[in-house]
Amino acid sequence: MSLAIFDLDNTLLSCDSDHAWGEFLVEQGAVDGEAYRRANDQYLRDYRAGELDIMAYLSMALKPLAEHSEEQLNAWHQQFMACKIEPHVLPRGEELLAWHRQRGDFLLIVTATNRFITGPIASRLGVDDLIAIEAERENGRYTGRVEGVPSYREGKVTRVRQWLEQNPTLTLDDAWFYSDSINDRYLLEEVATPVAVDPDEELEKLARERGWRVLSLRTPSA
Template sequence: MRLALFDLDNTLLAGDSDFEWAQFLIEQRVLDREVYEVRNREFYEQYKAGTLDIQAFLAFQLKPLARHSRRQLDAWHEEYMRTRIRPMITPAARALVETHRRQGHELAIITATNRFVTAPIAREFGVEHLIATEPEEVDGAFTGRAAGVPCFREGKVTRLEQWLASRRMRWEEVAESWFYSDSHNDLPLLTRVTHPVVVNPDPPLRAHAERHGWPILSLHETVH
């Protein structure tokens, strides 16, 4: 297998889908602005600084899913895709995915953002495989908790290995691998692949990439 892995937020997207989902719900008056906007920005800054408590963040981010019907959530998500996500997808990001597709590589998006938010985005890119943080469901309804290992930092490596195992494969059987990411939080997986590539990297990741001679791409100059 030749495997191309893509981080989503600030990599394939010129923005952060997790942050924007919460902001969208605030603007829809689903969430209280005074309570949620400050916390949303605090968590985003912690993520960028590498100090995020993933469990605390997931408790914050997944709770709204448990308060509303799936039908209502899906309706909000359609509007969110139209107004927030599609404007953050650049031609360069789409072209990168297509380059790997044309070469016959297996494609997967691997992201810390939960599957409810990201599954429609993966479909927008035409990427079949999504490895994401899983929101827990009981009888078709979200509980507001995460299921299994969050797909974050070292958890991305764990979740990738679990995904390969579900396909009766081991990491050692992947002949070539690419991983595109913007964040130093993704160094555990970037250091495992044969072709690490950084995209519009944060300062710590840029410094690491420059020290190790990794390619540095920019995908976000022109947003349509």
């Protein structure tokens, strides 16, 4: 059994689920609309430029989880899945997951989006496990703080290696990793088979230099 690792946003999905959740909260009136939207858009630009201050972003992004009940959050998430996520599930991404599943590979999503947002998405995609940013909880409620190492940039490598300690039958020596973002170069450099999926400009340049495979999941199947 080999390990097949997937980024989520703009890889298996044709959107950024973290940014989409922020937009959804604005639409629900759950946050200060215009100010939140401006900040959410700026953080997305920073991410794409490889300049995101992850802790500053998480301070904003996790705050709404602490301000609303779990019942309300879960009700919103069901709506979010239907209107913001399902239309962006890439059929070719599902085909790729199915191909690895048929090979008997272990399917792992590693994302810089928090588990509240991505847990149901990972379940929808039928993967075996998920590494995501962990939102701290106390007494059954979110605190608005992050727990542990954020799975972002080098943090993805740290979190995957921690996960491998608990899953010693799997290794990066024969692993695949699929991602669209230059932010994931650190984990791409660690695996046996790095694949740039509909990559941003910087990742495409790096992939060409390194001889990595470049794949599109957004074009129709041949």
